[in-house]
Amino acid sequence: MQRDTPIFDLLAKELQRQRSGIELIASENFTSLQVMQAMGSVPTNKYAEGYPGKRYYAGCEVVDEMENLAIDRLKQIFNVEYANVQPHSGAQANAAVHLAILNPGDKILGLDLSMGGHLTHGSNVNYSGKLYEAHFYGVQKENGLVDYEMLEQKAREIKPKLIIVGASAYSRDWDYARVRKVADEVGCLLMADIAHPAGLIAKGLLSDPFDHCHIVTSTTHKTLRGPRGGIIMMRKDFENPWGHKDNKGNTKMMSHLLDMAVFPGIQGGPLMHVIAAKAVAFGEILSDDYTQYAHQVQKNAQALAAAFVAREYNIISGGTENHLMLIDLRNKNISGKKAEQALVKAEITANKNMVPFDDKSAFVTSGIRFGTAAITTRGMKETDMQFIADVVDRVLMNSEDTATIEAVKKEVNAFMEQFPLYPEL
Numbered sequence: 001m002q003r004d005t006p007i008f009d010l011l012a013k014e015l016q017r018q019r020s021g022i023e024l025i026a027s028e029n030f031t032s033l034q035v036m037q038a039m040g041s042v043p044t045n046k047y048a049e050g051y052p053g054k055r056y057y058a059g060c061e062v063v064d065e066m067e068n069l070a071i072d073r074l075k076q077i078f079n080v081e082y083a084n085v086q087p088h089s090g091a092q093a094n095a096a097v098h099l100a101i102l103n104p105g106d107k108i109l110g111l112d113l114s115m116g117g118h119l120t121h122g123s124n125v126n127y128s129g130k131l132y133e134a135h136f137y138g139v140q141k142e143n144g145l146v147d148y149e150m151l152e153q154k155a156r157e158i159k160p161k162l163i164i165v166g167a168s169a170y171s172r173d174w175d176y177a178r179v180r181k182v183a184d185e186v187g188c189l190l191m192a193d194i195a196h197p198a199g200l201i202a203k204g205l206l207s208d209p210f211d212h213c214h215i216v217t218s219t220t221h222k223t224l225r226g227p228r229g230g231i232i233m234m235r236k237d238f239e240n241p242w243g244h245k246d247n248k249g250n251t252k253m254m255s256h257l258l259d260m261a262v263f264p265g266i267q268g269g270p271l272m273h274v275i276a277a278k279a280v281a282f283g284e285i286l287s288d289d290y291t292q293y294a295h296q297v298q299k300n301a302q303a304l305a306a307a308f309v310a311r312e313y314n315i316i317s318g319g320t321e322n323h324l325m326l327i328d329l330r331n332k333n334i335s336g337k338k339a340e341q342a343l344v345k346a347e348i349t350a351n352k353n354m355v356p357f358d359d360k361s362a363f364v365t366s367g368i369r370f371g372t373a374a375i376t377t378r379g380m381k382e383t384d385m386q387f388i389a390d391v392v393d394r395v396l397m398n399s400e401d402t403a404t405i406e407a408v409k410k411e412v413n414a415f416m417e418q419f420p421l422y423p424e425l
Contacts, residue, residue, distance in 0.1 A: 019421045020413045021347035026324035026371025029225045038280045039227050043272035063272045073282035080233045082255045086270040087230030090195045090219035094120040100261035104131050110164035112136035115356045118168045139356045144317035152182045159186050166193030171320035176212035189214045197322045199223030203294040210235035223373050226281025297323045300372040303382035307389035324371040328355045336365030342399040346408040378419035
């Protein structure tokens with residue numbers, strides 16, 4: 001078979017882009033080589049609709065072992081009783097939870113997208129805002145912290161069937177216990193989406209949502225440093241509150257509803273090569289090396305935030321407790337869109353992001369989001385955060401100056417040579 005030179009040339013070009021630049025997108029990370037090897041392996045050829053021991057295709061004996069290994073490792077990481085590793089993404093995991101416990105038109109309460117929430121928490125451009133009656137809470141204008149009083153007031157007022165906690169652009173920890181109290185008061189379920197901080201939660205560096213939230217979802221590719229994918233977990237299984245019965249008259253447990261929502265509810269055959277890679281990543285998370293990594297992610301984020309504050313950048317909520325920070329650029333007289341574009345020219349990758357109470361559109365934005373998961377994987381420490389803050393600041397303060405940006409790009413490329421990425425390739 002003839003080698004597909006154009007696509008493999010592009011793959012080599014992308015590898016070089018990743019090697020030479022500074023990756024600050026909070027949603028991204030670099031997997032280990034063995035995770036990538038598992039993703040590009042023979043289970044990609046296998047159809048395996050169903051679950052281990054209950055497949056709709058023959059020849060699933062080996063992939064059953066792979067999936068069971070991924071499930072067992074994930075349960076060990078988070079000390080949970082139930083785990084589903086089949087969702088193709090975090091959005092798919094959230095969609096499955098919604099399908100399992102909601103009917104069209106049911107009320108949900110989530111963090112507003114413009115305040116740091118996620119599309120799948122009720123945005124009107126997403127299925128979650130189209131199928132369900134979405135209501136929102138936000139953050140406090142004076143400090144950027146989640147407004148729990150607003151959350152409680154809205155919950156009591158609208159009596160949602162589901163409250164969602166978690167965010168895609170929020171740098172602080174969550175008070176899961178407080179939200180569970182109001183969920184119990186109004187008689188609804190509580191779901192946590194920990195896609196961003198999951199790796200830090202896994203190592204006890206942030207509050208544990210599992211004792212307070214009925215259901216927890218996550219991606220596997222951010223701080224968990226695995227392949228792109230999603231997961232659903234529960235610390236303890238429980239009887240569904242609607243008393244659904246199976247054809248034998250037995251109460252259907254929530255685990256059954258969640259499994260059925262993933263398959264056949266929203267997905268067909270699981271991606272077994274991705275599940276194999278998830279299993280590899282979960283094994284890595286159980287190691288001492290990963291524990292050190294998670295601590296360093298948090299230390300780097302705090303050091304980077306402090307470096308930006310020292311340069312008079314306005315970090316929403318004033319700092320960070322996880323791996324990311326959201327910066328309001330309005331006092332720097334540059335939009336998020338322009339900042340993102342200028343940084344890319346210097347081979348520094350970040351993403352524009354709306355800030356709370358933004359006066360610009362989602363296509364322009366007043367903010368930019370930074371994360372430290374990927375640069376920590378490259379081997380950076382707290383002292384390296386000063387360099388990063390310096391080059392970012394120089395680009396943003398000289399966004400129209402081609403010579404300055406080109407000079408910064410050369411510095412960035414030289415700096416990144418200290419931190420080899422996939423030297424085996």
